[in-house]
Amino acid sequence: MKRRGWVDALFIFPCALAFVMVIIFPFFIGIYYSMTNWDGVNPAISWVGLANFTGMFSQPQFLYSFMVTLLYTAINIVLVNVVGFLLSLLATSKARLRNLYRAGFFVPNLIGGIVLGYIWQFLFNNVLLNVGQSLGIGFLSSSLISKPNTVIWAMSFVNTWQYAGYIMMIYVASIQSISDSIMDAASVDGANYFKRISKILIPMMANAFTITIFLTLTTSFKQFDLNFSLTNGGPAMRFMGKAIRSSQLLAMDIYSTANGLNRMAEAQAKAVVFFILLVVFSLVQVYINKRREVEA
């Protein structure tokens, strides 16, 4: 068939135009802005070199946000995947209502982080408090999202509740692709349930783990919606002699630098660093997991 190049070009044009206008141009403009004194108000923008980049590393808030984002991501990688894996075992077990369970575990994932964050704010600040006080549980006598040392765990808990069902589905698809005869053979050879899972199932699911760990890593690192509506960065605490917000993850730190403080160029510089970190972390993760896949 003779193809006409201009017809192809016409077919590509709408997507290419939107793509260039919405992602490519802003991306490169953004890199330029990160090296200026852009404040969002003054139309005159001048070059300041790398000042925005060097400045952020002496800010207690940025350093704390960076650390707390790493912690939050690490907790989520473990928690979401362990819970998601256990749920997938339940969803592929002989339990009678397994199809209902599967749908139920998946539902939180369909609701946006903003709406879920407000719901959980109510659960932490009112419901759990009420339950804790009436049952006399000291652990729940003050809200878990009002204390700097528990707030990240509370956020990870909500994230696990929201995301584990999605990860479960990927595991379920992987488990179902493994031939039953392998499991039956191991069973005949006398391997018990836990042996079959640890020695056969998990190694055979190496490919799925690469995907799920990648997904939990990137979504946790980029977390914004839940952070915004559940804690809005709070509560306040002191760090390096300054008052900072103890649950302000990197994505939210970028947002508040620009929005609350009107320091657009600095926010943009943080976003560029955020982008580089994200790419480096995910490349390292995929590299490590791929090597494991080969070994398995």
Next chain:
Amino acid sequence: MRQGKTLQAPAIAGKRNGKTGAIVLETFGFLLFLLFMTPFLIVLLNSAKTAREIIYSPIALPENWALIFTNIKTIFDNPSTDYIGAFIDSAIITVLSLAVISLFSAMCAWALVRNKKKWATVIFMAFVAAMVIPFQVVMFPLVRWFKIVGDTIRIPLLGTYHGIVFAYLGFGCSMSVFILHGFIKNIPLELEEAATIDGCSQTRTFFNVVLPLLQPTFITVLILNGIWIWNDFLLPLLILGSNGRVQTIPLAVTSFAGSYLKQWDLILTSALLAMLPIIVLFIFAQRYIIKGMVEGSIK
């Protein structure tokens, strides 16, 4: 995902240790299911209470379920936030964005698969590579850029339907092109050649032969993009603004929650209304939604 398979007992569970094992499994499964559903249940219970009842007895059953309608009416009548308007705007934005994303992405993906020139490969690689760019790194420049472009062409892009739909096309098309590209690659070329021999032009071949074949992949594309767009918060916040003429559901819920005094009766009822369409959709199209979301991520 294979169908039918879920109905049989898979082999990993193997032979359980008799009845106790089965009872433990059933009980544990059901309790876990209840735990996962509790937040939704509590939202539903408290949507039928007054603000006072919510604070003093958040886990009690409501005394009068009809209060749920009173709360809904209060939300609809609220002078500062036009909730019904936001609902309609969310629907318009989601539907229009899905329409342009699926049509243009399919056209683009098809042209990129079938065109063997080098520039087509380069464009495809650019789409794939751009998927790693997080929203945070383009969001502020995008707003300023939209303002500049809007002023130049004298068609405002900020605060308008077409502006946000155009933005969603930009953000949504790279993944959609990627998914559709993978599918179109496997459509036999002979099919299209036969159409050409029968006298179909290149454009007609696409619309009459290729497009109908893409239906199953469209479901994936629609679900992945639809759920994202319906729930999205930051892009509408930046493009539409929190007090703009056009609003979306997440923005409206935020404006209820953002007021100085926490009015939980209104916040929880508005959250319930925001969740309702997705949950109803999920009940009816569960299989497609799960398939779409899982397939989209694995690719």
